[in-house]
C-alpha cells in the first residue's frame with residue numbers, strides 16, 4: 340500500500356487509486372457530522388462503487404459494493420449530480436439491480452472531485468417523509484454542497500500526502516543514517532540526543548536515552564557549549580576506540596536547532612592510508628639483493644641505525660633503491676606496526692604541498708574539501724615519513740617542515756590548534772644537497788636536521804657482479820609472474836649487461852628483464868633481445884629529418900621511462916626533466 344502511495348508521490352503527486360480508502364476515518368467522521376446536523380443518512384463510495392463510509396443503514400454495508408447500474412454509477416460516469424425523488428420509481432433508477440427493494444424517499448448523488456478527476460460519490464438518502472419535506476425546502480443548499488465537499492476532500496488528501504511524504508522522508512533518512520559505516524548522533528538545541536545510528540549503537544552501546552555527558556569526551560562537551568561550534572574534534576578515545584568527530588549545525592531559518600555529529604574511526608582512516616601507501620608491502624633487508632662491498636656497506640649502516648629514532652638521509656641516483664632502503668629501515672624499527680608514509684616532494688605541486696603534509700580545516704581555501712582534511716604528518720604521526728626528492732621541496736615549505744620537526748607539532752591550514760606529531764623522518768635525494776645549501780636553494784638548518792646519518796646508495800654501475808645477481812633475481816620474479824621458464828642468461832648477454840652503464844640503475848635493469856622475459860623465445864636470454872631494448876639506431880636512411888627527429892624524441896621518452904618508470908608520477912617527473920609539459924609528453928608519445 341505505502342509503496343504505491345510513495346510511487347505516486349514520487350511521480351509528482353498524482354492521485355492514488357484508493358485515496359478515499361486512505362482517508363476513510365476522516366470520511367466516516369464527515370458522514371456522521373452531516374447526519375448529526377441534517378438528519379440525512381450519508382454514504383460515500385469510491386470510483387469502483389465500494390462503500391468507504393456510511394451512517395444509518397449504510398454503516399453495516401461499509402466495504403461492500405453499491406448496486407450496479409445505480410444512480411451512483413451514473414453520476415460517476417457522467418460527473419453530474421442526481422437529485423432523485425422516490426428513487427424506486429424514478430426512470431434513472433429503473434435499471435438499478437436494487438430498485439425494487441429501494442426504501443428511499445429521496446436521494447442526492449454528488450460526485451467527489453480531486454482536481455479534474457471524479458474519485459467517488461457522496462450519497463445522501465432520506466427514508467422518512469418529514470425529513471424529505473425539510474430537505475426539499477433546502478435542496479438548493481444541498482446541491483451547492485458539491486464544491487465545498489470536494490474542497491474538503493482535497494484538503495484531507497493533501498494532508499494525507501504530506502503525512503506519507505514526511506514518513507517516507509524520515510524513513511529514507513533513517514535508512515541512510517543506519518547504512519553509513521560511520522557513527523552519527525543528532526542532538527537537539529539543548530544538546531540532548533535525538534538520534535543515534537546503528538553503527539554507534541553497536542560500537543559504543545549507546546541509545547537515544549544515553550546522557551551525552553556519559554559518552555562524550557570532555558573536549559567535545561566543551562566545544563558543544565559554544566553556541567556556534569562547527570568543525571572537528573579529535574582524535575579522542577571513547578570506550579577504547581579513537582574517533583575524529585565532525586560537528587555540523589542543523590539550521591532552520593537561520594536558527595540553530597540541532598547538531599549532527601559524525602564519528603569517524605581514526606584507526607580505519609589510518610588503515611585506508613596504510614593500504615594506499617602500500618604499507619602491506621613489508622620490506623626487509625633480505626629483500627635488498629646484492630653482494631658487492633658497496634651495497635653490503637650501505638646495508639650494514641642502515642641495519643645499525645634502523646631501530647633508533649635518528650633521521651636518515653639516503654643519497655643516491657634515481658632507481659638505486661632508496662625507497663627500498665627506507666622501507667627496510669622502517670620495518671626493522673619499533674615503529675613497524677605504524678604507518679610508513681612515502682611522500683614524493685617533487686611530484687606534488689607547490690601550491691598543494693602544505694595541505695598534503697599538514698592538512699587543512701574545512702573551508703580554509705577555495706577548492707578545499709568541505710569537511711577539511713587530515714594531513715600526512717597527522718596520519719603518520721607515530722610512524723615513518725619518507726620524504727623522497729627532498730631537494731625539490733620549495734624554500735617556503737622547508738621553513739614549515741623544519742618548524743614541525745623541531746616543535747613536534749603542526750597546525751592545519753586555516754586552523755589554530757597545534758597537533759602533536761612525532762614521525763621518524765627518512766629523506767632521500769639524488770641532488771647534491773650541500774651544493775644547494777651553498778647556492779641558497781636549500782636551508783642549511785634543515786639540511787643538518789635531516790642529514791644526521793647520511794647513507795650513500797651506490798649506483799648499479801659501481802656494483803660489479805650485482806648486475807648479474809639482480810638480473811637473475813628479476814628473471815625468477817618475472818618468470819613466475821608471466822608463467823615463463825627461461826633458465827638464465829647466455830654468456831654474451833651477461834657480458835653485455837656488465838658493460839652497460841645503467842643510467843636508470845636497478846629500475847632500468849628491472850624493466851629491461853621484464854621486457855626480455857616477455858620477448859625471449861629461447862631458453863636463455865639472448866643478447867639480441869637485450870639489444871632490442873638497449874640500442875637506438877642513430878641513422879635511419881630513407882626517412883626525412885622531421886621523421887628522424889620524431890623517432891629520436893620518442894626513443895628519448897622511452898629511455899626515460901625505462902629509467903624512471905611509466906606511471907603518472909614518473910611521467911610528470913620525466914616531463915619536468917625534459918622541460919616540456921605533461922600534455923606535450925603525452926602528445927609526443929602518441930605521435931605516429
Ligand SMILES: Nc1ncnc2c1ncn2[C@@H]1O[C@H](COP(=O)(O)OP(=O)(O)OP(=O)(O)O)[C@@H](O)[C@H]1O
Nearest residue numbers: 626627628629656657658659660661662663845846
Ligand atoms: N637491491 C635491490 N634489490 C632488489 N630490488 C631492488 C633493489 N634496489 C632497488 N630495487 C628495485 O628497483 C626499483 C627502484 O627502487 P626504488 O624505488 O627504491 O629506487 P629510488 O632510489 O627510491 O628511486 P627514485 O629516486 O627514482 O624514487 C624498485 O622496483 C625496487 O624494488
